[in-house]
Amino acid sequence: DKGLMADLLWADFVNEDGKHQSKRGVSFAAGPDVAAKFMELNKLQFIVRSHEMKDEGYEVQKGGKVVTLFSAPNYCDQSKNKGAFIRFQAPDLKPVYTQF
Secondary structure (H helix, E strand, O other): OHHHHHHHHEEEOOOOOEEEOOOOOOOEEEOOHHHHHHHHHHOOOEEEEEOOOOOOOOEEHHHOOOEEEEEOOHHHHHHOOOOOOEEOOOOOOOEEEEOO
């Protein structure tokens, strides 16, 4: 329930600055400031994550720097959500999202 692996698997992103208790009961929820610092320290330009259902199949946050993808449409045959995937289009590696 704790440590780097739990955080990599279960941390979520929220729109409020700071580090918050997770709605999942494991790991934490990171605000825009935490995400920006993490990306800066690790020399990242973009974070692609999963493991969180999104109604439209994906959600772009943090000024386009963090995206959550969820590729299971109609999750558990009851959520009525879309699924999505991402492609990075050359030459500038612009993200292109496909919903299904």
